[in-house]
Amino acid sequence: MKKPLIRVENLVTRFGDHVVHDGVNLTIYEGEIYGILGGSGSGKTTILRELIMLHEPTAGRVTVLGHDLGGAPRELRQRLRTQWGVLFQFGALFTSLTIAENIAVKLKEYTRISDSLIDDIVATKLEMVGLDLKVASLYPSELSGGMVKRAALARALAMDPRLLFLDEPTSGLDPISAEQFDNLIVQLKNLLGLTIVMVTHDIDSIFTVVDRMAVLGDRKVVAEGSINEVVQVNHPFIRQFFGGNRAMIRRKHGK
Amino acid sequence: MPLNSEQTLKIIRTVPAKEGKIFYLSGAWTLSNLPEIEKALKKYREFKHPSYPLILDISGITLIDTAGMLFFLKARETLRNKARRKTDISVRGVGVNEEFLKMFRLIRRYKKERALPKPRPRNPFASFFEAIGRHFFNGIDSAFLFLDFIGRTYATFLRDLLRFSFRIREISNLVKKAGVMALPIIGITTFLIGVVIAFQSAVQLQQYGANIFIVEIVSIAIARELSPIITSIVVAGRSGSSYTAQLGAMKITEELDAMSVMGFDIFHFLILPRSIALIIVLPLLIFFGDIIGIFGGMIVAKYQLGITPISFIDRLYEVFAMRHFYAGIIKGPFFAATIAAIGCFRGLQVTRDTESIGRQTTISVVNSIFMVIIIDAVFSIIFTELGI
Numbered sequence: 001m002k003k004p005l006i007r008v009e010n011l012v013t014r015f016g017d018h019v020v021h022d023g024v025n026l027t028i029y030e031g032e033i034y035g036i037l038g039g040s041g042s043g044k045t046t047i048l049r050e051l052i053m054l055h056e057p058t059a060g061r062v063t064v065l066g067h068d069l070g071g072a073p074r075e076l077r078q079r080l081r082t083q084w085g086v087l088f089q090f091g092a093l094f095t096s097l098t099i100a101e102n103i104a105v106k107l108k109e110y111t112r113i114s115d116s117l118i119d120d121i122v123a124t125k126l127e128m129v130g131l132d133l134k135v136a137s138l139y140p141s142e143l144s145g146g147m148v149k150r151a152a153l154a155r156a157l158a159m160d161p162r163l164l165f166l167d168e169p170t171s172g173l174d175p176i177s178a179e180q181f182d183n184l185i186v187q188l189k190n191l192l193g194l195t196i197v198m199v200t201h202d203i204d205s206i207f208t209v210v211d212r213m214a215v216l217g218d219r220k221v222v223a224e225g226s227i228n229e230v231v232q233v234n235h236p237f238i239r240q241f242f243g244g245n246r247a248m249i250r251r252k253h254g255k
Numbered sequence: 256m257p258l259n260s261e262q263t264l265k266i267i268r269t270v271p272a273k274e275g276k277i278f279y280l281s282g283a284w285t286l287s288n289l290p291e292i293e294k295a296l297k298k299y300r301e302f303k304h305p306s307y308p309l310i311l312d313i314s315g316i317t318l319i320d321t322a323g324m325l326f327f328l329k330a331r332e333t334l335r336n337k338a339r340r341k342t343d344i345s346v347r348g349v350g351v352n353e354e355f356l357k358m359f360r361l362i363r364r365y366k367k368e369r370a371l372p373k374p375r376p377r378n379p380f381a382s383f384f385e386a387i388g389r390h391f392f393n394g395i396d397s398a399f400l401f402l403d404f405i406g407r408t409y410a411t412f413l414r415d416l417l418r419f420s421f422r423i424r425e426i427s428n429l430v431k432k433a434g435v436m437a438l439p440i441i442g443i444t445t446f447l448i449g450v451v452i453a454f455q456s457a458v459q460l461q462q463y464g465a466n467i468f469i470v471e472i473v474s475i476a477i478a479r480e481l482s483p484i485i486t487s488i489v490v491a492g493r494s495g496s497s498y499t500a501q502l503g504a505m506k507i508t509e510e511l512d513a514m515s516v517m518g519f520d521i522f523h524f525l526i527l528p529r530s531i532a533l534i535i536v537l538p539l540l541i542f543f544g545d546i547i548g549i550f551g552g553m554i555v556a557k558y559q560l561g562i563t564p565i566s567f568i569d570r571l572y573e574v575f576a577m578r579h580f581y582a583g584i585i586k587g588p589f590f591a592a593t594i595a596a597i598g599c600f601r602g603l604q605v606t607r608d609t610e611s612i613g614r615q616t617t618i619s620v621v622n623s624i625f626m627v628i629i630i631d632a633v634f635s636i637i638f639t640e641l642g643i
Contacts, residue, residue, distance in 0.1 A: 095608035100371060112290040113322065119371045120325045127365040136371045141607040159286060160320040191361050192321075 002029040005163065005195050006051060011060035013046055020046055022219040024060070033189060033196045033209055038216030039237055044199045045089075045167060047216070051197065052086055052165055053077060065162070082110055084163035085156030089171060091148040093140040093155065099126075100136035103155045110159070125154040128191075130184060146177040150184075157188070164188075166198035170205055178202065182209045203244075215241075275308030275343070276301060281315025284323030296330065305338045314348040319355055324362045397604070404600045408530065411522040422528045429532035433494040434540060440493070441486055445544035448481050449473060449551025457559045466560040470570040473552030478575075478583045482544035484631060487590040490537060491623040495598035498529055499619040502602025503612040511603075530595040537594075538587030545583065578643050586634050590627050597623040 006028040013021040020043040028034045038044045049055040050062055053069055062069045065083060067076060093102045103122045107113065126133055129150040140148055149169065156164060169185065170178035182205050189196055200206060206213065207227060215223045215230060215238055223233035231242050270277045278299075284292060296302050301309055311331065319327070334344045348355065415421050456472045502525065505511050514521055549571070556562040562570075601619035605611045 096610050107286075107322075111286055113286070113326075114293070117289070117322065117326055117329065120329060121322050123371050124321060124325060124362065124365050133371055137374060139608070160322065 002031065004028065005030050005065060006197070007061075007063040008047070008051075009061040009063075011047070011050070011062065012058045013043060013050065013055075014058045019219055021057075021060075021216075024216070024219075024221055026214045026221055026224055028195065028197060029212075030195050031189075031193060032211040033185070033198065035206055035210035035213035036197065036199045036216065037201060037206065037213055037241070039241075042216040043219070044216055048165055048167055048197070048199050052084065053081070082106070082159055083161055084165060085159065085161040086165045087149070087152050087156045087167065087169060089167045091140070091152035093148060093152055095140050098137050098139055099131075099143070099151045099154075102140070102151065103158050105155070106159050121158065122154075125157050126151075128157065128188065129154045130180070146173050146181070149173065149181065153184070157192070160192065162195060164194050164196045166196060166200075168199055168201070170200065170202045175204075178204065185209060275310060277310045277312055279312045279315055281317070283318035284316055284327065285318055285320045286322040289322060289326055292326070302330075302334065303337075305334055305343060308343040308345070309334065309338075311344070311346045312348065313346060313355060314352060316352055316355055319358050321358065321362060324358045328362065400604070401596075401600055404603070405596060407522050408526055408596065408599075411520065411527050412530075415523060415527065421531065422524065425524070425528040426532050426535075429528055430536050433490065433532055434536035437490065437493055437536075437540060438543065441489055441540050441544055442547045444485050444489055445477070445482055445548040446551040448485055449477055449548035450555050452476055452481065452548075453552035453555035454559065457555060461560065466556075466562060467566075467570055469552065469556045469560060469562065470567055471574050473556075474549050474571055474575045475579050477548035477552070478545045478579045480583070480631070480635075482548050483541050483583045483586045483590065484627065486540045486544045487537065487587075487594065487627045488624055490533065490540065490591070491594045491598075491620055491627065494533060495594040495623045496616050496620050498595065498598035499602040499605075499616045500612060502599055503605030503615055506603065506605045507607060507609070507612070526595075526599045529599055530592060533591040533595040534588045537591035538584050541584055541587045545580065582634075582638055582643055586631065589630055589634075593626045593630060594623045597626065 004027045006026075008024055008026045011021050011024040013019070024047065036044045036047055046055060050057050050069075051064060057070075065080060067080060069077075069080075072080070093099070094105070097105065100119075100122050103125055104118050107118050107121060122136065123133055126136060131147060131150050131154065135143060135147065135151065140151070143151065149172075153169075166185070170181050173181060185196060185198075186209055188194060198205070198210070200210070210227070212226055213224070213230060214221045215233075215235070217235060217237040222235045223230045223238060230238065270279065282288070301307075313327075331344060331346065335341045338344050453469060453473050456469055457466075460466055460468055460472075502511070505525075511521055514524065553564055553567045556567050557564060598619050601615040601622070605615050
């Protein structure tokens with residue numbers, strides 16, 4: 001049996017009167033790529049934000065890397081934050097720093113290693129995400145959307161995290177870049193032994209990259225499991241989502 | 256591959272051997288342990304000057320991450336460069352650690368023999384002059400851009416005037432924001448200015464027994480100079496800066512482009528309403544500032560000099576010529592046009608990075624206050640020459 005890294009139990013999220021989640025349960029195991037799916041407004045990104053401690057759930061229990069996030073002391077929170085990397089939807093690179101400085105920022109703040117080693121790490125991470133070393137001295141505003149995502153991924157990987165959170169990693173990329181990015185994610189997972197949690201609604205990513213997934217709907221998880229298990233579930237959203245043309249083509253040809 | 260800082264630390268143990276010296280490297284070679292590993296290695300003379308063969312035994316390394324591997328490879332590289340022969344430095348691992356090999360292959364794959372491009376070292380002397388030149392030409396550029404902006408705004412104004420198609424709702428909304436909502440802060444500031452001026456003069460006037468002249472001093476100073484200047488400074492800080500930030504944010508989110516694409520002229524829809532609203536509002540705010548400021552003076556006159564409000568107002572009727580009032584009010588539209596133009600212009604100069612919003616907002620406020628004071632100086636020269 002694989003080790004669960006993240007466990008969400010009976011999670012409730014409310015914004016004022018608006019209930020986003022009402023009893024969400026899911027488990028993410030070590031070494032898998034886990035997808036969080038759902039329609040617009042189903043609270044996919046909110047769950048992700050709750051997992052990375054950007055948003056406090058109204059009720060319920062979130063356990064990440066064996067620690068209960070609710071009421072975790074500051075020290076623990078800080079330590080946890082060094083163990084995961086996050087790729088935001090639009091990269092969220094710091095505009096006032098160069099790409100190299102962006103990648104090095106956590107290394108500079110949290111470790112006492114020499115500058116030349118930091119440069120080596122930055123160069124290696126840039127190579128890993130498939131960026132040319134020339135971009136190191138550029139600023140984020142000088143890069144294209146796909147390059148910004150790659151650079152942001154390199155920043156997320158800077159500290160060799162165990163866990164990687166991706167918020168719609170392929171949105172806004174052209175199909176070729178999206179496919180390359182998907183391949184890159186799988187490759188990095190295999191190389192670094194990462195556990196990856198991604199919010200996505202890219203049908204290609206779901207079929208090719210994601211190992212297990214949770215589908216959100218009606219404020220709950222309506223299905224959890226591998227793609228073959230999820231499509232068996234009879235729920236309007238799942239039927240609609242996996243019954244569309246693009247998904248049908250995928251299903252015919254398999255993974 | 257867990258990378259916890261709680262993992263066991265490295266231990267370096269050396270054993271002299273026939274073929275040289277063996278270093279037993281062990282423990283977790285992870286990011287957080289690297290500084291200590293580096294320190295521990297430095298203790299050994301052999302690492303500085305490897306004068307005889309060294310064997311690095313890696314079989315004790317339990318954990319290694321990308322940073323640790325990079326560090327290991329770098330250390331080996333430096334050793335080999337320092338050693339008499341490259342073959343003097345060797346690595347061995349008994350019962351090879353799978354993790355180590357995996358990481359070694361990974362880094363080998365990505366770590367090219369290339370370093371990050373270093374920024375060219377710059378000559379401080381040359382870059383000083385370069386900065387001056389850059390500022391000079393940027394200044395000229397932005398002066399031309401500003402003229403272009405003024406021209407476009409004016410052209411839009413004439414076109415709208417001919418068709419009489421102003422955005423009345425938008426303007427009235429902006430009048431509320433820049434005017435009505437500014438009343439409290441302008442009231443407080445001008446009141447305090449009135450009080451301060453009256454206090455300062457009261458002390459001097461009492462010495463000469465010329466108490467009643469407080470009315471002239473306060474009313475003329477407030478109406479001609481202080482109320483227009485103070486009000487404009489507050490408006491530049493409140494509305495001018497918000498115009499810059501607003502338009503700047505719209506530029507970053509491409510809302511301005513979206514408007515242009517839909518055929519909505521941003522001068523007609525955004526800039527002209529803001530300019531007109533400020534031009535309407537500022538004279539009114541100055542008038543409001545006049546009243547409150549003189550009222551502040553009146554209160555000081557009562558408690559400090561014993562002049563009753565009745566006699567204060569009587570005296571005000573006698574000595575306060577309307578030209579003082581007009582001299583203050585007439586500056587309002589000019590100040591307003593300047594503040595609005597600079598505020599909007601700076602907003603349009605925002606580029607794609609978030610930092611530039613802050614920079615442009617600062618420039619906007621500093622420039623508009625500076626221009627307000629210059630224009631005020633020009634006005635006072637004109638008024639003096641005309642004898643107003």
